[in-house]
Amino acid sequence: MPTFTINGMTASVPDGTMILEAARQIGIEIPHYCYHPKLSIAGNCRMCLVEVEKFPKLQISCNTVVTEGMVVRTDTEKVRKAVTGVLELMLIHHPIDCPICDQAGECGLQNYYMKFGLHKSRYALEEKVHKKKVQDIGGQIVLDAERCILCSRCVRFLREVTGTCEMEFFSRSDHSEISIFPGRPLNNNYTGNLADICPVGALTNKDFRFKCRVWFLKSADSICPGCANGCNVMADFKGDILYRFRPRRNDAVNRTWLCDAGRLEYKKANDYRLLTPVIREAGQAIAAAWDAALFTTALRLREAIEAHGPESVAVIASPQSSNEELFLVRKLAAEVVRTPYLGFSSLTPGRRLEDDFLIKADKNPNSQGARLLGITEEGFVRTVKAISEGRIRALLVFGSGLADFSDGETVALLSRVPFVAQVATNEGALSRAAHAVLPSASFAERGGTFTNFAGRVQRFQPGFPPRGKAKNDIEVIAGLANQLGAGWKFAGEESVFRALAETARPFSGMSYESIGDLGREARDGGPPSGGR
Amino acid sequence: MAIRVVKVARPEKMSFGESVYLLEIVKGLGVTMRHFLRNMARQENIPTIEYPEVRRVMPARFRGCHRLMKRPGGAPRCVACYMCATACPAKCITIVAGESPDPKIEKYPVRFDIDMLRCVFCGQCVEACPVDAIRMDTGWYTMPENTREKLIYTIDMLLEK
Ligand code: SF4
Ligand code: SF4
Ligand code: SF4
Ligand code: SF4
Numbered sequence: 001m002p003t004f005t006i007n008g009m010t011a012s013v014p015d016g017t018m019i020l021e022a023a024r025q026i027g028i029e030i031p032h033y034c035y036h037p038k039l040s041i042a043g044n045c046r047m048c049l050v051e052v053e054k055f056p057k058l059q060i061s062c063n064t065v066v067t068e069g070m071v072v073r074t075d076t077e078k079v080r081k082a083v084t085g086v087l088e089l090m091l092i093h094h095p096i097d098c099p100i101c102d103q104a105g106e107c108g109l110q111n112y113y114m115k116f117g118l119h120k121s122r123y124a125l126e127e128k129v130h131k132k133k134v135q136d137i138g139g140q141i142v143l144d145a146e147r148c149i150l151c152s153r154c155v156r157f158l159r160e161v162t163g164t165c166e167m168e169f170f171s172r173s174d175h176s177e178i179s180i181f182p183g184r185p186l187n188n189n190y191t192g193n194l195a196d197i198c199p200v201g202a203l204t205n206k207d208f209r210f211k212c213r214v215w216f217l218k219s220a221d222s223i224c225p226g227c228a229n230g231c232n233v234m235a236d237f238k239g240d241i242l243y244r245f246r247p248r249r250n251d252a253v254n255r256t257w258l259c260d261a262g263r264l265e266y267k268k269a270n271d272y273r274l275l276t277p278v279i280r281e282a283g284q285a286i287a288a289a290w291d292a293a294l295f296t297t298a299l300r301l302r303e304a305i306e307a308h309g310p311e312s313v314a315v316i317a318s319p320q321s322s323n324e325e326l327f328l329v330r331k332l333a334a335e336v337v338r339t340p341y342l343g344f345s346s347l348t349p350g351r352r353l354e355d356d357f358l359i360k361a362d363k364n365p366n367s368q369g370a371r372l373l374g375i376t377e378e379g380f381v382r383t384v385k386a387i388s389e390g391r392i393r394a395l396l397v398f399g400s401g402l403a404d405f406s407d408g409e410t411v412a413l414l415s416r417v418p419f420v421a422q423v424a425t426n427e428g429a430l431s432r433a434a435h436a437v438l439p440s441a442s443f444a445e446r447g448g449t450f451t452n453f454a455g456r457v458q459r460f461q462p463g464f465p466p467r468g469k470a471k472n473d474i475e476v477i478a479g480l481a482n483q484l485g486a487g488w489k490f491a492g493e494e495s496v497f498r499a500l501a502e503t504a505r506p507f508s509g510m511s512y513e514s515i516g517d518l519g520r521e522a523r524d525g526g527p528p529s530g531g532r
Numbered sequence: 533m534a535i536r537v538v539k540v541a542r543p544e545k546m547s548f549g550e551s552v553y554l555l556e557i558v559k560g561l562g563v564t565m566r567h568f569l570r571n572m573a574r575q576e577n578i579p580t581i582e583y584p585e586v587r588r589v590m591p592a593r594f595r596g597c598h599r600l601m602k603r604p605g606g607a608p609r610c611v612a613c614y615m616c617a618t619a620c621p622a623k624c625i626t627i628v629a630g631e632s633p634d635p636k637i638e639k640y641p642v643r644f645d646i647d648m649l650r651c652v653f654c655g656q657c658v659e660a661c662p663v664d665a666i667r668m669d670t671g672w673y674t675m676p677e678n679t680r681e682k683l684i685y686t687i688d689m690l691l692e693k
Contacts (some may be wrong), residue, residue, distance in 0.1 A: 099611045099639075099662050100638050134638060210629040210631060210639055213614045215618065427605060
């Protein structure tokens with residue numbers, strides 16, 4: 001643990017730490033472009049120059065190891081002049097496209113220019129070297145070679161993380177240009193990350209292109225609902241519309257990456273949403289008030305229970321629901337309805353792509369949570385069997401679809417049940433067939449926890465209130481239970497989680513504080529213990 | 533053009549004569565009468581103009597209704613950068629950006645609406661524009677309409693002005 005001094009402050013850091021990282025840990029920001037904590041060190045941008053005592057020249061802090069007794073200064077005139085010089089060099093041929101550049105507002109050049117530059121350009125506009133703009137290079141990426149500062153982060157990402165090596169530098173000096181090889185576009189499942197790691201607007205996201213200026217966006221810490229890996233994301237929204245996902249660093253789950261399919265998962269919260277409760281009587285769909293919809297649903301469930309016994313009612317849970325919601329669903333099925341038919345399916349329609357990095361075949365964020373709460377896939381199979389044998393008189397379904405069933409299969413199955421109530425966010429064959437549709441809040445409109453494939457419990461935060469007349473699932477489930485005479489008093493997801501942690505063993509001893517921003521492993525059994 | 537600032541000293545308290553306003557009304561009527569009689573006496577250079585057929589020429593720096601400038605080819609000069617919308621204190625500019633078929637332009641406004649009912653004519657949008665695409669130099673200061681919708685100026689209307 002060498003001890004060193006930086007700007008007069010003394011600190012000890014682990015052996016082998018670079019000055020830049022060490023400075024970051026004690027809150028001193030050193031400007032940099034090419035350095036990225038999850039990529040190898042290139043040391044080519046020269047922005048992170050610092051003065052180190054007894055070194056004749058300025059050193060690049062990203063690649064200088066802290067040694068015992070080292071004295072570093074980042075705030076001297078010499079450093080400032082050098083950094084300004086480097087920045088000026090980078091901006092010599094820069095097009096300054098800021099008005100039409102999606103990076104504006106979160107651009108390394110803009111930020112550092114305001115901090116370290118503020119110089120007048122000494123280079124004539126006509127003499128700037130022009131390069132190819134607006135190139136669709138495949139994946140989710142648009143390349144503008146003119147804006148590139150040749151930091152090589154993209155090259156290193158494609159070499160070290162995906163191993164696909166699609167991008168390289170071509171030509172020399174002023175004419176150096178980043179590009180793909182002719183006729184060989186980006187071909188991997190992680191291209192979206194290039195737009196995140198590119199410190200400037202050279203690589204931007206095709207999907208987000210021109211949709212919104214970044215300074216209008218607010219952000220909620222969330223979890224990607226796209227697969228069982230549970231990658232940490234920042235869900236960026238304006239008003240009640242989500243615009244994009246950006247990865248949130250969590251070294252135990254997704255480091256700083258996100259897959260391309262996951263990046264588009266935000267669309268689920270925007271498109272094809274169920275926004276009003278609907279009651280369907282004699283084939284006629286009528287928009288209903290919440291009270292009426294809940295009352296009708298509860299009434300039909302109670303009628304079925306009274307006429308044919310509790311085993312004539314089935315509940316299908318959704319692995320898209322949070323642990324809190326699943327806990328209440330289980331409670332509703334076991335304690336209020338008292339049906340043996342409760343299950344969930346982790347299957348989804350379409351190809352279930354999988355790799356050995358982030359992408360998991362299970363396309364649900366919380367299948368593991370359902371399993372840990374004792375809701376089984378075997379229960380789903382039993383339920384479907386009972387439905388097709390005509391033994392189920394009333395069905396309560398959570399989620400927008402049924403396993404990997406096609407629309408036709410879903411309709412055929414549901415036609416065997418006299419009353420189907422659905423609690424879901426998105427429309428589909430199921431919502432068109434259900435007799436009562438109770439719209440629920442999307443992942444961006446509610447809070448809770450998901451348990452990822454490895455049993456890590458992670459929180460997702462609400463960004464904005466539910467759209468339209470949609471309601472938080474917890475309110476819907478508790479409303480139904482109370483209509484059936486349960487007398488539940490839950491106020492918000494945190495109170496539900498407390499009840500969950502008290503009764504469900506894998507979650508015992510957990511609280512929202514102990515889960516924190518980065519999550520915590522659930523125990524598969526084992527004795528309960530206090531928070532870490 | 534030099535700007536002349538006139539400072540008007542206002543009395544702390546109104547006198548009795550001012551506070552009943554009667555005298556002021558008579559004074560005002562006097563101005564009206566003076567203009568009336570002058571108009572009757574000679575017909576050229578009359579102080580009363582036949583608005584709206586005739587309009588006063590506004591000073592060059594007067595902030596009137598907006599217009600959007602065009603490029604030589606006729607395409608809007610605006611690059612949909614949202615600077616004006618960001619600067620606007622009344623939040624009355626709505627822009628939807630799109631990909632231009634001309635790769636030299638790249639980004640252009642598919643929609644550009646100004647809600648004139650909310651605009652406070654502050655000129656911040658003009659100040660903010662990096663490409664001088666929006667101006668308030670039309671000299672138009674009134675825009676009576678019979679519905680609110682007509683006062684939401686669209687990109688086509690703004691390019692016409
Ligand atoms: S990368 Fe884009 S936002 Fe950054 S300075 Fe260049 S043009 Fe402006
Ligand atoms: S495209 Fe971006 S990430 Fe790649 S070298 Fe250029 S500036 Fe760096
Ligand atoms: S004049 Fe002021 S209020 Fe009106 S559009 Fe421009 S910035 Fe907005
Ligand atoms: S500031 Fe100018 S270029 Fe930018 S959106 Fe407004 S009018 Fe268009």
